[in-house]
Amino acid sequence: MKTYPKIWFLRHGETEWNAEGRVQGQTESVLSSRGVDHAKSQAKLMAPILETNPPCFVSPLKRTRQTADIALGGRAYQTDDRLKEVFAGDWESQLRADIFKTLPDDMSPDMPHIEFYARAPGGEGFDTFQTRVRSFVETLTEPTVIVAHGLSGQLLRGEVCGLSREDLGKLSNRQGVVYVLENGVETILEL
Numbered sequence: 001m002k003t004y005p006k007i008w009f010l011r012h013g014e015t016e017w018n019a020e021g022r023v024q025g026q027t028e029s030v031l032s033s034r035g036v037d038h039a040k041s042q043a044k045l046m047a048p049i050l051e052t053n054p055p056c057f058v059s060p061l062k063r064t065r066q067t068a069d070i071a072l073g074g075r076a077y078q079t080d081d082r083l084k085e086v087f088a089g090d091w092e093s094q095l096r097a098d099i100f101k102t103l104p105d106d107m108s109p110d111m112p113h114i115e116f117y118a119r120a121p122g123g124e125g126f127d128t129f130q131t132r133v134r135s136f137v138e139t140l141t142e143p144t145v146i147v148a149h150g151l152s153g154q155l156l157r158g159e160v161c162g163l164s165r166e167d168l169g170k171l172s173n174r175q176g177v178v179y180v181l182e183n184g185v186e187t188i189l190e191l
Helices: 016-020 032-048 062-071 094-099 112-119 127-139 148-160
Strands: 008-012 056-058 144-148 178-182 185-189
Touching: 008 032, 008 148, 032 062, 032 144, 032 178, 056 062, 062 144, 094 178, 112 127, 112 148, 127 148, 144 148, 148 178, 148 185
Parallel strands: 008 144, 056 144
Antiparallel strands: 008 178, 178 185
16 A cells, blocks of 8 residues: 555535535535534644644635635645545536436435545546546645545545545545544544
8 A cells, every 4th residue: 555644634614505405516615604613623623733834735616715714724725626526517506305306227315425426417527536636645745734525535535545446435524523644544633
């Protein structure tokens, strides 16, 4: 298994569209008040980590930048397009409940989200998505903070921990916590 430097990974806080059950993908949505609270919790967890001055990388989408502005305490960061969420094609901005009504026979709402959204009509697809996220992870050379999304986070965390595609979909997607990835093992910091 390839080794990577230590990573602190933060998923963005809850957005208005998360709360509505709407597919975001790469479409913009802003943090809900609960999402702001998620980012404030992450800020408390990150304060001692940021004292070591690690580089910070953030997806350029609004919800991740909002989270980073709070969770990283106003600290400067770099954005990287490779950290964006999966592009969900025709499903972006639609309610999940509506999508579930017209699924093909070989798809189910119970599928792991990473597999489900990577199969969105007109979307990015799993292989392209994985290649994009992997190309970012492979550039890391020192302990790093990353703020991104649920599914791009699953790919990133799975890559660092050496997980199979099947096991990626079993990873949690919690908001308001910090995932610590070190020596191929994931732990969770929470208040």
